[in-house]
Each structure stands twice: as C-alpha cells, then as structure tokens.
Amino acid sequence: MITTHNLTKTYNEQTALDRLNLQVNEGEIYCLLGANGAGKTTTINLLLGFISPSSGNAFINNIEVSKNTKETKKFLAYIPENLMLYPNLTALENLDYFSGIAQKKLSKKDLVSFLTEAGLQEKAFNKRISSFSKGMRQKVGIAIALAKDAKVLLLDEPTSGLDPKASNEFGRLLGKLSKKGVATLMATHDLFRAKEIATNIGIMKDGQLKEEFIANHISLPDLENTYLDTMNFKEAVL
Amino acid sequence: MFLYNFKYELKLLLRSQWIQLLSIVLLLLFGFSAYSGKGKVAKREADIAAAHNEVKESDQVMLQLLDSIEKGIKVNARPWTTPNKPMAVGNYYPRVAAMTPQPLAFVATGQADLFTHYIKPTVSGDDFALNFTEMTSPVQLLFGNFDLAFVVVYLLPLLIIAFSYNVLSSEKESGSLRLLASQPIDIRKWVLQKLVLRFFWLSILVLISLLLVFAFLNINWSSIITILPGLFTLILSYMLFWFALSFLVNLFVDSSAKNAISLLGLWVLFVLLVPSILNQLGTTLYPMPSRTLMINQMRSLKADATKKQDKILDNFLRDHPEYAINDSTQTRGFYHNYMASQKLVKEELQPVIKSYETQLRKQQYWLARLKWISPAVTVQESLNKMAGTSTEDYQQFRKQVIAFAETWRGFLTPFLYNNQKFSSKDYPKIPAFNYAPKEHNNTWVTISMGVCSVLLFVLGLLITRKQMITSIT
Numbered sequence: 001m002i003t004t005h006n007l008t009k010t011y012n013e014q015t016a017l018d019r020l021n022l023q024v025n026e027g028e029i030y031c032l033l034g035a036n037g038a039g040k041t042t043t044i045n046l047l048l049g050f051i052s053p054s055s056g057n058a059f060i061n062n063i064e065v066s067k068n069t070k071e072t073k074k075f076l077a078y079i080p081e082n083l084m085l086y087p088n089l090t091a092l093e094n095l096d097y098f099s100g101i102a103q104k105k106l107s108k109k110d111l112v113s114f115l116t117e118a119g120l121q122e123k124a125f126n127k128r129i130s131s132f133s134k135g136m137r138q139k140v141g142i143a144i145a146l147a148k149d150a151k152v153l154l155l156d157e158p159t160s161g162l163d164p165k166a167s168n169e170f171g172r173l174l175g176k177l178s179k180k181g182v183a184t185l186m187a188t189h190d191l192f193r194a195k196e197i198a199t200n201i202g203i204m205k206d207g208q209l210k211e212e213f214i215a216n217h218i219s220l221p222d223l224e225n226t227y228l229d230t231m232n233f234k235e236a237v238l
Numbered sequence: 239m240f241l242y243n244f245k246y247e248l249k250l251l252l253r254s255q256w257i258q259l260l261s262i263v264l265l266l267l268f269g270f271s272a273y274s275g276k277g278k279v280a281k282r283e284a285d286i287a288a289a290h291n292e293v294k295e296s297d298q299v300m301l302q303l304l305d306s307i308e309k310g311i312k313v314n315a316r317p318w319t320t321p322n323k324p325m326a327v328g329n330y331y332p333r334v335a336a337m338t339p340q341p342l343a344f345v346a347t348g349q350a351d352l353f354t355h356y357i358k359p360t361v362s363g364d365d366f367a368l369n370f371t372e373m374t375s376p377v378q379l380l381f382g383n384f385d386l387a388f389v390v391v392y393l394l395p396l397l398i399i400a401f402s403y404n405v406l407s408s409e410k411e412s413g414s415l416r417l418l419a420s421q422p423i424d425i426r427k428w429v430l431q432k433l434v435l436r437f438f439w440l441s442i443l444v445l446i447s448l449l450l451v452f453a454f455l456n457i458n459w460s461s462i463i464t465i466l467p468g469l470f471t472l473i474l475s476y477m478l479f480w481f482a483l484s485f486l487v488n489l490f491v492d493s494s495a496k497n498a499i500s501l502l503g504l505w506v507l508f509v510l511l512v513p514s515i516l517n518q519l520g521t522t523l524y525p526m527p528s529r530t531l532m533i534n535q536m537r538s539l540k541a542d543a544t545k546k547q548d549k550i551l552d553n554f555l556r557d558h559p560e561y562a563i564n565d566s567t568q569t570r571g572f573y574h575n576y577m578a579s580q581k582l583v584k585e586e587l588q589p590v591i592k593s594y595e596t597q598l599r600k601q602q603y604w605l606a607r608l609k610w611i612s613p614a615v616t617v618q619e620s621l622n623k624m625a626g627t628s629t630e631d632y633q634q635f636r637k638q639v640i641a642f643a644e645t646w647r648g649f650l651t652p653f654l655y656n657n658q659k660f661s662s663k664d665y666p667k668i669p670a671f672n673y674a675p676k677e678h679n680n681t682w683v684t685i686s687m688g689v690c691s692v693l694l695f696v697l698g699l700l701i702t703r704k705q706m707i708t709s710i711t
Contacts, residue, residue, distance in 0.1 A: 048420055070422050078420035084413035088253040089246065100242035101428075102421045141417075154420075 001026055001152050001183030002047065006056035009042050009207075016042040018207040019056065022185075024200070026151075029174055029184040031194035031215075034204035035231055040187035042207070044156050047185070048078060060152050074102070076152040077145030081160055083137045087130035091115060091140050094129055099147040106147055117176075118143035119169060135166030142173050145182075153177060155186040159193050171197040191227060195220045203230045239423055240431055247435040257401070264397060265447045267389045272451045275344035275385040282343070282355050286336040289356050293334050297665075300331050304662040324653030324660045325573040327668075328361030328646065335359060335642050335671040337635040340626030341461035342469065346387035346618070348627025353635075359643035361650055362576060387621040390473055391614050392509055394444070395480045399501040401440055402484040404494040405432045411494060426699055429488055437481045441474050448473075469624055472680055475687040476617045482694035489702040512612035516605055524600040532594050539586045543579040553578075558655070573654055577647070602629060613690075616683055623678035634676040642671045 002024035009017040017039040024030040032040045045051045046058050049069030058065040060072040085094040095111050106114075115125055118139045129137065138158055145153055153174075159167040167190075174184055174197050188194055194201055195215060201223065203211040210230045213223070251257045300321040306313045307322050319326050336356035343350070406429050409415035419425055448470070452462075487500045609615040622628035649669055653660055 048416075050416075050419060070424070073420060073422040076420065078417065080413065080416050082413050083417065085417070086246070086250060086414065087412075088250055093246065093249065097242055097246045098417070098421065100245075101239045101418075101423055103239075144417075 001028075001061060002030070002185055003059040003062075004043070004047075004056065005059075007043070007046060007053055007058050008055045009039075009046060009051065010054045015207050017046065017053075020207075020209055022202070022209065024152075024183045024185050026181045026183055027178050028199045029178050029186065029197055030200045030202065031198035032185065032187045032202050032204055033189070033191060033194055033227055034187075035189075037206075038204040039207040040204055041156055043204075044078075044154050044185070044187055047154055048076070049073065075150060076154060077141075077148050077150035078154045079138060079141040079145070079156070079158050081157040082134070083141040083158075085129045085137060085140060088128060090126045090128055091120060091132070091136075091143075092125050094140055095143050095147060098144045102148050104147055104149070111143075111147070114143040114146045115140070117146055119173060133166075135162050135170070138162070138166075138170055139173070142170075142177070145177070150182060153182050153184040153186075155184065155188075157188055158186065159188065159190050167193060191224055192220065195223055203227055205230055239428065243428070243431045243435055247432060248439060251436070251439055260397060260400060261443055261447075264394075264443060265450070267393055268386065268444075268447045268451045269454065271384050271386045271389045272344060272455055274383075275347065276455050276457075278347060278350070278383075278385075279339045279343045282339055282350065286334070286338065286356050289334045289336065289358070293332075293358075296331055300327070301662055301665060304660075304665070308662060322659045322661065324650040324658070325361060325577075327660050328650040332358035332360045333642075333646065333668065333671055335639045335673075337632075337673050340624075340675055341458065342465055342625045343627060344455075344457075344625070345385065345469070346621040346625035346627055347383040347385045348387075348622035348625055349629055349632050350627040351383060353632045357639050359639060359646055361647050362573075362580075387618055387625070390476065390621065391618045394473075394477065395505050395509065395614075398440065398477060398480040398484065399498065399505065402433055402436055402481060403487070403497045403501050405429055405436070405484075406488040407492060407494040407497050410492065426489060426702060430485060430695060430699065433481050433485050433488070437478060441477060444473065444477070445470060465624060468680055468684070469621075471684045472617065472620055472624075472687075475684045475691065476613060478691040479613050479687055479694075482691040482698075485695055486698045486702075489698050508612050509614040513615045516608050516611070516615065520601040520604045524597050524604060526597050526601070527594050529594070532590055535590045536587055539590075540583055543583045543586070546579075577651055577654060580647075610686075613687055616687070620678075620680040620683045623680060626675055628678075630678075631676050635673065638673060639671070642669070645669045 002022065004020050004022040007017060007020040007022075008015070020039070020043060022030070022043075032043065034040050042051070046053055047060065047065060049065045049072065052066050061075045063072050063075075065072050086097070089097065092108070092111055092115065095115060096106070099106050099111075112125065116122070120136060120139045120143065124132070124136060129140070132140070141158075155174075159170055162170060171193055174186075178184060178199070186194070186198070195218075198215040201213045201215050201218070202209050203226065211226055213226075218226070303313050303315060303321050307320060313320060319330050321327050321331060334356050335358070339355075404411075406415070406425075409418060415425075418428065452459075483504055484501060487497050487504075491497045491500050605615075609619060619628060623630065646669060649667070650660075652658070653664075
C-alpha cells in the first residue's frame with residue numbers, strides 16, 4: 001500500500017530525507033518515531049505529493065506519487081497534528097463537504113453512520129466545529145477517512161495534545177481501521193502509544209531510518225532505550 | 239467539487255458575521271450615494287424648471303406688452319425693453335437652452351458640478367465659450383462627490399478586497415489547507431471556484447442592493463429599464479476584474495497580511511495613482527493656454543471691433559444686400575452696428591478659442607488613449623456617459639446651444655435690418671431649444687474588461703503551479 005524506494009529530499013545543501021525505504025502493507029500500522037527535524041513530516045509531505053522528491057520514488061497503492069499525485073490522493077486520507085475543519089460548519093456539514101470534494105456522494109444516513117463509527121457522540125453531529133475539542137475534531141477526521149473509503153491513512157502526530165482517554169480512544173479507532181485493511185503511517189513522538197497500536201515501528205534521525213522493529217517483538221522499555229540510544233540522548237544526559 | 243463549493247460557500251458566507259456587516263455597509267453606501275446623487279439631480283431639475291417658469295412668466299408680460307402696444311396703449315416700460323423691438327426680445331426675453339438630466343444622472347455627477355445645465359442665449363451675449371467654463375465651488379472639487387459612481391469605482395474594490403483577500407491564506411493559516419490539499423483536487427481550481435462563487439454571491443448582493451435602493455428612491459423604472467442591463471454588466475465586469483486580481487494575489491502571495499497589503503497597493507495604483515499620473519502627464523504634455531489671457535484677448539478684439547463699427551456695418555450690408563434699405567428716413571442704430579460686428583468678432587476670436595480648444599482636445603485624446611491602463615478611469619468614464627454627465631455630453635450640449643444661439647440671432651436679425659417690429663403674431667414662431675442627448679455605447683468597455691479579467695484568471699491558472707506547492711507546505 002505504502003512503498004518508498006530510496007526516497008530522498010534535499011533543500012539546497014541540506015538533506016531532509018535520506019534514501020528512505022519503507023513498506024507498509026494492508027492492515028499494518030507503521031509508527032515513525034523521531035525527534036523534531038528527523039524527517040517524519042517530510043516523508044508524509046512526499047507521500048501526499050505536497051513536495052517532489054529529489055530522488056527515489058514513493059508509491060501509494062502501487063501508483064507513483066510524483067507522477068500521478070491526484071490519482072494517489074483518491075486512496076489516502078490524512079490527519080494532521082491540528083486537524084482544522086470549517087468552524088462555521090457542523091460536523092455533518094464538514095464531513096459532507098470533504099467527502100463531496102473527494103467525489104464521494106453520500107446520503108445523510110451514510111454520513112451519520114460514519115460519524116457514529118468514528119466515535120463522535122450523536123449530540124455533536126449538528127454542532128459547529130468551533131465548539132469541538134481536538135479529540136472530537138480528530139474523530140471527524142477519522143470519519144472523513146472512513147467516508148472516503150481510504151486504503152491508506154497518513155497521520156502526522158495526531159495524538160499530541162490529546163488527553164490520555166482521547167488518545168486511547170483514537171488508538172482503538174486506528175485499530176478498527178487496520179482490521180478493515182487500511183495501511184496506516186503515523187509520525188509520532190509518543191512511544192507508549194506507538195508500542196500500543198503499531199504493527200511496525202521505525203526510528204528516524206537526521207532524515208535516515210535508523211532502526212525498524214516489529215512492534216510485538218520489542219518491549220516498551222527496550223523500545224525506549226533503543227530510541228534514546230539512537231537519538232544519543234543518554235550521552236547528552238550523562 | 240463545484241456543487242459542494244457552491245452549497246457550502248453560501249452557508250459559510252451567511253454564517254460569517256464579517257460578511258453580514260459588509261453587506262449592511264454595502265447597502266448603506268449604495269443607499270446614501272444614490273440618495274445624494276438624486277438630491278443633486280432634483281436640484282438641477284428644479285433650477286431648470288425655475289428657469290422655464292421665469293421664461294413663461296416673462297413671455298406673459300411680453301404678450302401683454304405687445305397687445306397693449308399693438309392697441310396703441312402707452313406702456314409703462316423702458317423704451318429699449320419694449321418687446322416690439324426685435325433686439326429687446328432677443329436680449330430681455332431669451333429662451334432657455336437646458337440640458338435635461340438623463341434617467342441615470344443620479345448615478346454619476348461627472349462633469350455636472352463643473353458646467354452649467356441651462357443657458358439663456360441672448361442676441362448680444364458673449365461668445366458661449368465663456369458660459370461653459372468652470373463654475374464649481376473649490377471646496378466641492380476638493381472633497382469630490384459621494385455618488386454611486388464613487389462607491390462603485392473607489393469603494394466597491396475595497397469591499398471586494400475585504401471579501402476575497404484571504405480565500406487561500408486563511409485556509410493555510412487555520413491549517414485546513416493541508417487537509418484540503420490531501421483531497422484529489424487541484425487547489426488552484428478550488429481557489430478559482432471559491433472566488434467565482436464569492437463573485438457570484440457578491441454580484442447578487444450588489445444587484446439586489448442597487449434594485450432595493452432604486453426602488454426606495456422611487457426611480458422611474460420605465461425610463462431606466464433599457465439602460466439597467468448595461469449598467470449592471472459594467473459594474474459586474476469591473477468587479478470581476480478585482481476578483482481576478484485577488485485570484486492572482488491569492489495564488490502568488492502566501493499570507494493574509496501580505497495579500498491585503500498587495501491588493502491595497504493595486505487599489506492605490508489603479509484607482510489613485512494611474513488616473514492622477516495620466517492627468518498630470520496630460521497637462522504637462524499639452525498645457526492649457528491661460529484662460530484669463532484668452533478672455534482678455536477676446537475683450538480687446540471686441541473693443542477693436544466696436545471702434546470700427548461704421549466701417550464694419552458698410553461691409554456687412556455689402557455682403558447682405560437683402561438688408562439694404564432705400565428708405566432714407568430710416569436710420570441705422572446701435573444694434574445694426576453691433577450685430578454686423580458680431581461676425582467679424584467671431585471670425586477674429588476663432589484662432590484664440592481654437593488654440594484653447596485644440597489643447598483641450600489633445601489632453602482629452604491623450605487620456606482617451608491611455609485610460610485603458612486603469613479600469614477605474616474607464617469605468618468612471620463609462621458611468622458618466624450612462625448618466626449623461628461626461629465631458630462628451632457637455633461638449634454636445636455646448637454645440638447644440640451655440641447652434642441654438644445662432645438660430646435665435648438668425649430669427650431676430652431680419653427683423654432688425656428690415657426695420658420690422660416684432661408683433662404678437664410672430665410669437666408662435668419663436669424657436670425653442672430641444673436638447674438631444676448623445677448616444678453612448680459602453681458594450682466594448684464591458685466586454686474588454688470581462689475578457690481582460692478572464693485572461694487574468696487563466697494566467698493565474700497557468701503560471702502558479704509552483705507557488706501552490708510552496709503555499710501548502
């Protein structure tokens with residue numbers, strides 16, 4: 001579903017992403033860990049086609065992103081760190097609008113079922129987004145992904161700023177999507193959440209993928225130690 | 239995408255308090271400016287009506303005096319003013335040559351505050367060049383006119399800027415642009431659709447506001463119904479031009495503050511700077527000769543002609559044998575000399591007036607050629623033409639008045655030289671002035687501005703692919 005071959009992005013002399021090789025299959029949740037500037041968001045921007053790679057290729061559903069960006073966007077959904085919807089529209093209207101411009105014509109019944117599936121309370125359906133918390137907005141984002149019938153989900157630090165309950169709920173929703181066969185790539189700082197929901201975990205530093213694990217094969221303390229080692233944080237603390 | 243943008247753009251606009259405020263401001267501006275314009279037109283109509291009434295009343299007096307004179311009753315009037323003398327009729331009972339306001343005169347004051355709207359040409363009056371000079375208050379000139387044309391040309395672009403400057407940048411600043419850009423859509427087309435829809439809804443708002451204002455001011459619909467489509471399409475094409483500029487700025491510039499400043503800069507350029515520079519260049523390249531000098535020259539020429547009146551009269555009678563009289567008991571008086579000298583005065587004044595008018599024409603030609611640089615100048619001029627208050631309209635009126643003055647003189651001069659009394663039987667033959675308004679066609683202006691706007695939209699779509707990417711990330 002998501003594949004990158006030696007994906008590289010340089011800005012002038014600076015390398016933001018260095019020969020990234022990544023594979024996220026159907027139903028997998030791949031968490032990319034790394035400090036700020038590690039190249040996580042650059043990877044997502046390249047997969048979204050917002051920027052062009054300097055070299056290498058990115059594929060979504062076996063379609064090369066840089067050559068057919070519009071086509072690849074039909075298969076993916078994206079939830080940024082701060083999902084901003086139209087504050088003067090209700091949850092239902094936002095969902096209708098975003099699925100509409102993505103060429104998905106849905107009945108009100110369908111829209112309601114997607115919001116319900118995303119875990120939004122019924123009383124919030126007809127409330128304007130301006131009154132929503134971040135967690136509620138993320139749920140609408142998930143509903144947009146569900147309505148779009150996305151095969152690929154790209155998440156850029158979606159749980160930062162969420163309270164533990166909302167974060168946990170969000171993790172469960174991703175699990176549900178994973179069972180539906182959605183391939184998820186999530187950039188995050190949250191090691192605990194990554195260990196809890198991911199099938200695969202990668203650690204990035206200076207634009208390079210330094211470590212890769214199958215989530216079940218590593219414990220949380222080991223993951224934490226490896227992460228700190230990779231980042232050279234232990235030496236820094238000592 | 240278009241259907242969803244159409245559906246939700248209206249909802250977003252209706253739910254935005256800023257847009258609601260903008261709509262009220264627009265309605266108030268249109269209302270006040272049209273009311274102010276209507277007031278000026280009413281005053282102009284009242285002035286013309288008063289002048290006509292004055293003529294009517296003086297005609298009553300003239301007919302009474304003629305009746306008394308014809309019945310041999312001694313009248314109580316100064317001898318040189320009794321209406322049986324043709325020159326007394328020509329000087330003391332002149333007709334009104336009025337430029338009646340056109341149905342849309344309230345839309346644009348144009349040159350109406352610079353020129354007079356009615357004249358009473360007399361047989362011995364000054365040359366009409368003098369009557370068509372500036373008569374306005376300098377205070378009025380300083381502050382300008384708050385008419386509908388001012389709102390359309392100067393203020394409507396500002397409202398459009400407020401309505402459209404942040405269509406894309408607000409999405410970027412609020413964070414929703416990344417979500418939008420992750421959909422299978424072309425962001426440039428999305429911006430285009432948003433702006434086209436805002437243009438559509440603002441156009442509806444403008445048209446409804448104008449119609450409401452016209453209805454409220456009790457405008458005579460039957461007189462304007464054929465002109466309204468032209469007025470509305472002109473305003474819409476001007477609005478489209480500003481939306482096209484806004485589209486380009488939205489695509490090229492990436493923050494709301496920079497967008498607003500860029501668009502305001504364009505407003506200053508097109509609405510204030512270009513017209514002012516064109517005007518300054520016009521007066522620098524083709525400076526007008528001094529009007530005071532011209533008037534002095536005219537006076538001295540007249541004085542010279544007066545000195546030579548006897549000789550002039552002999553020459554005049556040689557040229558007009560029909561006026562020669564064989565009856566030696568009849569004499570030639572002041573008016574015989576005066577009227578005979580008028581032709582010479584006119585001939586001698588020609589070069590002076592012509593040099594003044596040539597420079598004026600050159601200035602106007604210069605402006606006419608370069609007015610296309612600024613849509614504001616073009617639209618202002620077109621609105622003036624629709625209102626019948628443009629420079630061309632006043633030149634047309636001037637020509638017609640000069641022609642009428644000739645007719646007036648031509649009607650009375652034979653009485654003078656044939657030493658014939660003016661009688662009540664001649665009264666119905668007195669010529670009347672009927673103003674024929676100039677026909678204007680603004681279709682090309684509207685079409686050109688519309689085409690130019692569409693080209694700007696296309697240009698934006700063609701050359702901003704790279705800017706879009708920078709914009710999203």
